[in-house]
Amino acid sequence: MSQIDRYAYTSRIRHLDPAQKTGLAALVIILCLILPRPAVGVGAVLWMGMLTVWWGGIPLPVVGRVLLAEFLFLLLAVVGVVLSFSWEPPPVGFWSLQLGPLWISTNQGSLALAGLLVSRAFGATAAMNFLALTTPFIDLVDLLRRLRVSPVLIDLMDVMYRFVFVLLDSMGRIATAQQSRLGYATRRAAWRSSGLLASRLFVDAYQRSQRMQTALASRGYYGDLRVLPLDYRHDGRVYLLTAAVVVSLLLAGSRA
Amino acid sequence: MTVLLEVRDLHFCYPGSAEPVLRGVSLHLGAGEKVALIGSNGSGKSTLLLHCNGILRPDRGQVRVAGQVMGYEQQALRAWRRQVGLIFQYPDDQLFSASVAQDISFGPLNLGLSDSLARQRVADAAALCGVTHLLARPTHALSGGEKTRVALAGVLAMEPRILLADEALSTLDPWMRLHMLAIFERLVAQGKSILLATHDLHTVRTWAERVIVMRAGQVLADAPPAQLFSDPVLLTRTGLDAVVKGVLPPDRP
Numbered sequence: 001m002s003q004i005d006r007y008a009y010t011s012r013i014r015h016l017d018p019a020q021k022t023g024l025a026a027l028v029i030i031l032c033l034i035l036p037r038p039a040v041g042v043g044a045v046l047w048m049g050m051l052t053v054w055w056g057g058i059p060l061p062v063v064g065r066v067l068l069a070e071f072l073f074l075l076l077a078v079v080g081v082v083l084s085f086s087w088e089p090p091p092v093g094f095w096s097l098q099l100g101p102l103w104i105s106t107n108q109g110s111l112a113l114a115g116l117l118v119s120r121a122f123g124a125t126a127a128m129n130f131l132a133l134t135t136p137f138i139d140l141v142d143l144l145r146r147l148r149v150s151p152v153l154i155d156l157m158d159v160m161y162r163f164v165f166v167l168l169d170s171m172g173r174i175a176t177a178q179q180s181r182l183g184y185a186t187r188r189a190a191w192r193s194s195g196l197l198a199s200r201l202f203v204d205a206y207q208r209s210q211r212m213q214t215a216l217a218s219r220g221y222y223g224d225l226r227v228l229p230l231d232y233r234h235d236g237r238v239y240l241l242t243a244a245v246v247v248s249l250l251l252a253g254s255r256a
Numbered sequence: 257m258t259v260l261l262e263v264r265d266l267h268f269c270y271p272g273s274a275e276p277v278l279r280g281v282s283l284h285l286g287a288g289e290k291v292a293l294i295g296s297n298g299s300g301k302s303t304l305l306l307h308c309n310g311i312l313r314p315d316r317g318q319v320r321v322a323g324q325v326m327g328y329e330q331q332a333l334r335a336w337r338r339q340v341g342l343i344f345q346y347p348d349d350q351l352f353s354a355s356v357a358q359d360i361s362f363g364p365l366n367l368g369l370s371d372s373l374a375r376q377r378v379a380d381a382a383a384l385c386g387v388t389h390l391l392a393r394p395t396h397a398l399s400g401g402e403k404t405r406v407a408l409a410g411v412l413a414m415e416p417r418i419l420l421a422d423e424a425l426s427t428l429d430p431w432m433r434l435h436m437l438a439i440f441e442r443l444v445a446q447g448k449s450i451l452l453a454t455h456d457l458h459t460v461r462t463w464a465e466r467v468i469v470m471r472a473g474q475v476l477a478d479a480p481p482a483q484l485f486s487d488p489v490l491l492t493r494t495g496l497d498a499v500v501k502g503v504l505p506p507d508r509p
């Protein structure tokens with residue numbers, strides 16, 4: 001999470017209104033899901049990949065690596081759709097491979113279905129990547145706040161996100177202190193140290209939350225974490241860009 | 257000199273603990289005054305500061321701000337915290353929001369200011385603390401010194417007349433400490449008062465106009481540093497003689 005978030009902070013379009021970025025990504029995801037043609041997914045991946053790199057300013061190798069990992073994952077996921085396994089020879093029209101008594105087979109229909117599934121999911125994933133790599137978590141939380149999602153939920157997400165890093169920090173320090181006294185030198189010691197670390201971390205989190213409560217009270221907290229909305233650049237050209245993406249995907253989805 | 261903050265005969269015992277932590281503490285803070293609060297660990301400095309901000313309620317005694325006895329209802333507490341700001345030793349305890357700008361905006365909005373006024377307060381406080389360039393950053397990506405200054409900005413955005421700082425400089429490097437003291441100097445020039453709990457005797461001697469020494473929940477001395485550090489009776493009474501000489505006397509552990 002923190003890796004991806006770090007890229008998001010360096011993105012060229014970090015300060016673009018998250019509503020615009022989310023709108024674009026959401027439209028692409030919806031088109032991928034409703035238009036039943038692989039070309040739509042492929043088009044979405046190309047668009048989103050390009051926009052992440054050239055518009056968002058995220059290095060190509062980073063985007064490439066993330067997309068490749070997701071693609072391999074999706075391929076693995078559709079193996080079950082493509083291949084069927086049986087002890088009997090498959091009917092005509094199937095391509096097959098015999099391994100001892102086992103027949104592994106596939107046909108054009110299941111390949112096409114798998115292609116559609118993969119391209120759709122890949123397109124939607126690329127749109128999510130675009131959003132995640134150009135929009136930090138706090139901007140997304142801020143967007144939810146503007147959309148009037150329940151304040152309790154928003155406050156919780158904000159403070160949780162903050163606390164994750166504070167606790168990671170504590171955890172690192174406790175673990176270092178344990179290591180310096182040979183806490184992980186043997187397997188037994190490691191088990192014991194991990195247990196102590198966990199309980200220590202729990203106490204630490206509790207005490208921190210007490211101190212944070214005090215600090216919040218001293219700034220006038222009465223059960224509502226009110227903060228200003230963040231400042232964003234609103235860019236009219238993004239609508240043109242979004243329209244171009246949508247039209248091209250619709251074209252890719254409609255050609256017979 | 258007008259007295260801004262006055263504490264009269266405070267007594268306090270944490271619920272469930274046998275020993276009282278404050279045993280009749282009285283002190284005052286004038287407009288534009290720079291006062292240091294010193295005393296060994298556990299002498300009750302933090303507890304005292306929490307009383308000055310209305311977070312803890314004394315068993316006996318009262319706190320006055322600008323001559324008025326402070327109450328503990330929600331409205332009264334809001335008025336209190338508008339006038340008295342408190343910063344803590346560890347900024348990580350104070351910064352709750354993932355966004356620097358949003359964290360600083362929290363106090364002003366709690367005062368009931370409009371968004372545009374609050375925005376102005378955030379900008380002013382950030383400029384005063386030299387953190388304008390950090391406003392768009394996530395809180396977790398700041399260094400320790402940056403976090404301290406952001407935490408200070410979060411309190412100063414409420415524009416308190418009195419700033420209480422609980423060992424807020426103790427984890428900073430000497431340069432960052434100078435930086436913080438320079439910010440304090442600007443506040444004092446605006447007529448604000450500062451009460452700084454610290455263990456750093458160098459800061460006490462060079463910065464403070466007055467020193468309050470606490471031990472075991474009582475005020476043992478209240479004097480300008482020049483007087484405190486040159487008066488053998490005061491030094492012995494407060495136990496500072498050992499610290500000044502750098503030797504523990506044989507009768508004390």
Ligand SMILES: Nc1ncnc2c1ncn2[C@@H]1O[C@H](COP(=O)(O)OP(=O)(O)O)[C@@H](O)[C@H]1O
Pocket residue numbers: 270273277295296297298299300301302303304
């Ligand atoms: N939340 C608490 N509950 C019970 N006792 C506390 C609490 N906080 C502090 N104390 C006790 O009160 C005494 C004074 O603490 P504190 O005000 O933090 O002193 P100082 O800031 O001068 O080091 C200490 O003995 C400490 O153990």
Ligand SMILES: [Mg+2]
Pocket residue numbers: 301302303422423
């Ligand atoms: Mg303390």
